[in-house]
Amino acid sequence: MRYRVLLLLGCVLLLALVVTPVLSQQQRGIEVTGAESRFDTSASLSSELNNTFRGVRERIIVQAAAALQIAVIPVLPSDLRATLERVAPRIIVQSAQAKTDYVLRAPGAPTPTPTPTPTDSPEATPTDSPEATPTDSPEATPTNTPVPTNPSLTVAIEQGVPGSAFSFTATSLPTNTSFIILVNDTPLTAQISSDSDGQVRFVLQTSDQASTGVYVVILRSTPVTGLQSEITAQSRYVLDSAAPLLQPEAGFPDSTDVPASINPAGGGVYLPFVVRR
Known part of the structure; x- marks a missing residue:
């Protein structure tokens, strides 16, 4: 009888060991x-x-x-x-x-x-919209509108030794208009005019005593009756002691002297730009 009781207790313990992990997994x-x-x-x-x-x-x-x-x-x-x-x-x-x-x-x-x-969003119910009846609209006749171009001022060769001659060309200017030349905001004595094609060509002769550096050149229209705005175009030249000596380009007019008293532009970096005011 004692052995049967011990055997029964052993079976109960074994069953508890098997059932407990199964329950814990669920x-x-x-x-x-x-x-x-x-x-x-x-x-x-x-x-x-x-x-x-x-x-x-x-x-x-x-x-x-x-x-x-x-x-x-x-x-x-x-x-x-x-x-x-x-x-x-x-x-x-x-x-x-x-x-x-x-x-x-x-x-x-x-x-x-x-x-x-994620949540379910209600779907919108499509509704039938009445279709518009197409109507014939008259087509506009295209017209060619001229695109205005800004004046530009360019130099043939930008760098030269002091004493060089720099050749400039301005385009897209109003025709037959007078202009003055400014170097570092100092006006020169010469006055030039644009031709029938709206172009201007001029040469700036520098002094061999001029200081090296950057010189900003501005071409500005003079006040004229009928001219609605002031036309301004800008470029530059650079005097460098290591650069070559430049001569006037062929076909350009006589040169305009730049006084040696004009100092180079100080401090900043100047880029060519065009302004119509």
């Missing part, structure tokens, strides 16, 4: 709805946490340990949040109206990445 969590609760897991949770769940009116699902998804209720009571943050296992809280997944974790556990829960 654990899902705790579902609390209002004051009623249904337990479908044997996860170890504190009595304080259980009491807190019973006092919450929102529908909450709690999962511990290896939970993968989580959602937080729209308004989580502060006492519930404080209690959850003190629980050792990882907990999932979810409500029926939740839109966002959220993980409440134990202190020191890695922070999970929130996963948005």
Whole structure:
């Protein structure tokens, strides 16, 4: 009889060892709805946490340990949040109206990445729109509008040794218009006029005593009755002691002397540009 009792106790212990892991694998969590609760897991949770769940009116699902998804209720009571943050296992809280997944974790556990829960958007019902009856519209006859071009001032060769002659050409100017030449804002004595094609050609003769550096050349129209705006075009030349000595280009008019007293432009970087004012 003693051996039978021992054999029976051994079978009971063996059965308990087999059934317990199976039950633990099927654990899902705790579902609390209002004051009623249904337990479908044997996860170890504190009595304080259980009491807190019973006092919450929102529908909450709690999962511990290896939970993968989580959602937080729209308004989580502060006492519930404080209690959850003190629980050792990882907990999932979810409500029926939740839109966002959220993980409440134990202190020191890695922070999970929130996963948005997709929501179904209502599909718009298509409505039949009345079709417009096409009408014949008269086609506009295209006209060629001339595109205005800005005046430009270019130099044949930009760099030369002091004493060089720099040859300039200006185009797209108003025809038969008088212009003055300014070098570093100093007007020269010569006055030139554009031809019937709106072009001007001139040569600036520098002094061999001139200082090396950048010299800004501006071609500006003189006030004339009927000219609605002042025409200005700009270029430059550079005196460099290591550059070659430049001679006037063929076919250009006589040169205009640039006084050696005009100092080079200081400090800034000057780029050619055109202004119509």
